Amino acid sequence: MNLFQIAGNQDLTSYLSSMENCPNCSTMLENHFVYCPGCGQTTDLPRFKIRHILDEFFQAIFSVDRGILFLIRNLATQPGVTARAYVLEKKRKKYVNPFSFLLLVLGLNLSVNVLIKPYTARFSTKKDTIQHVTPTVPKDVLPYIERRRQATFFIEENINIIGLAAIPLFAFIFWLCFRRSDINYAEHLVAQVFFSSFFSLFTILLTLLLGLALKHYLPFLNRTLLLFQLLYLSIAYFQFLHYQKPVDYVKTSAATLLALISWVALSGSVVFLYIRFGR
Template sequence: MKCKNCSKQITGDYQYCPHCGQKTDIERLNFQQLLRDLWMAFSNTDRGILLLVKQLVYRPGRVARAYISGQRKTYFNPFSFLVIMVAVALFFILKFEDTAINYSKIETNEIELLRFSFRHFNVFILLNCPIYGFLIWLFFIGQGTNFVENLALSAYLSGQTMLYYTITIIIFIFFPSSMKILGLILGLFISFWYVLAVLQFYQTRSVWSIIKTVLVILITQFISQGIIMFTFSIYKKIDVNFL
């Protein structure tokens, strides 16, 4: 029997290919199989998204460190995770933006900027990920990691942050008056969580590492806001309806 994935010959009664690890009893793709694969992707105890989300809450840096250290079959791919979470967050933003955010209490000149940011939310987040990854690598250069490994950490953090944003949007829908306080709490929580992630990733507890991580967060936010303002100003100047 040949493996349908790697085409290597399999001799013996194997449930999984000894060469590539794929199941040997792969059936023709049908709707039932599709639903089963989707459920496994989310719930698989070895590398499902649900397991990943749970572990990223309290051990984000350790998850990223384990992934770059070779545990690729244990954890969901960070870049696939980021794309999925951005898509989920974008759906909720576009679907419930007007419900979750009370624009009547926002100044008129800020509304257009907010709408522009929300409409292109996915682009800004995907741009933000390599910026954060690069800055972490730069500030911790000489610690035995390369840029791409820090990019994996950033992808995990950005993807999980999208989940936090999505949960916050859902809360806004039911409690619109809580927007300011929840926004503040979320910002503080994410900042603390990012610091925790970097300390775990680099296996350090030094005050200097905390300071460097806070600086990275602040610089990343500054650059991100600059990108948003710059692209918005271009949008206004060329008078093209991106929305």
């Protein structure tokens, strides 16, 4: 209905006064609109009540077509297919935003690290004197051991920042290895956000299992995580690139191994330089 038709049937001023603005983006809304044409927000928004909060919470977690558990299930069973659907096939409404999910999982990972202390459990407190921990070590070596311990505490307390820092490097390595696939760096980056989110979730579960039930195996945490990451990313990228031949697993495994070696070399070099030359 255009304005000329409206003017012929009713007072234009009355019609305009009956319209409302979208509270989210201020777009003019007609009475029959169910969703805002500007931002897509529903026009029927009652005041918050406890039941509304519970409805939104359970929908966000348990929704069969878009909830967090739906995303987790898909990242566990078909990670590459999930990332491909979101990134390349543009099915953006089907899944929870991967960046929001990643930040949520990294926050949980940090909390679990503070609880379990998987890397610093051998130190009773952060303020222990290094002489008490290693009483037989020569004095000229003590500063290096102390800086190593400080680096270990830093890693444990900032595991979420370290996890975020690894994502751009992994995306670059995979983009470099598969640049003929016509998938750009940004698309690899979003795919890595999906894969890193699930890897962080697996890290949380494994850390809790080893820290609470199998403490004797806690020193094997990092090696287990590296092995899992190698297998998971190899499978995920096989699916993401839509490969069909089993021999292509060699390509994705080699790219994953290169990414892991690059990250270990880079992060290890930073720690080594701090231990060797830090103050």
